Amino acid sequence: MREPGAFAGVLVGLALILLTDSERGLPVYLAIYNLFVFLFYLHHLSSVAWPPMPAPGTLFPALEHRDVGRWQAAEYCREHGVRGVIVLFLRGSYCADSRHQLSQLYTLLEDLQRQNVGLVLWSVQSEDRWPHHLLAPNTSQVIFQVRQLAQPVPALFAASNAAPLILHPWIKDAARPSAWLLDAEGYILWRELPATYRMPTTVATLRNQLFRLQE
Structure with a gap:
């Protein structure tokens, strides 16, 4: 910014x-x-190094929440009664582009509610590290909070020692910013892996991908 x-x-x-x-x-x-x-x-x-990532058409891997434990997309969809979920990984609260992306997600909430799609945000930081004014109130199927990945951070979605050097006394790891659209069974319908963390997925792109849940 x-x-x-x-x-x-x-x-x-x-x-x-x-x-x-x-x-x-x-x-x-x-x-x-x-x-x-x-x-x-x-x-x-600012470039992002991507290991071999799950491809569209495959099952999205389970994640480990620091406090809750194992998280699976299919269980989330059944619990919240949604027909799909958008999964976003945010680099960190210190990243201006991550904060900007988070603030723009407000404009997507109405579309998610109308089309009955969930939204799950992940980072390597706890929710209290993010500015509270960027977190929207919870709705019936959209829990607008940033979930914290358990340690050690998963190599697919987070990189060790990728945070700015000045922050290493407090935090060393950073999530690789990516976007995923999953169906109710947890299969990947679409993904975006940005080349640099300065260009996270836009809300317009996410909105334009929701049609895939109707196919």
């Missing part, structure tokens, strides 16, 4: 230096170096 402004600031600074430093000295090289570092972060350090 902050990157467009930061990128514009870097380019403006580089332009000012190029216009004012007629000798093309050290300031120019420092500005270009900083721009290179910034672009390297955007396009490389």
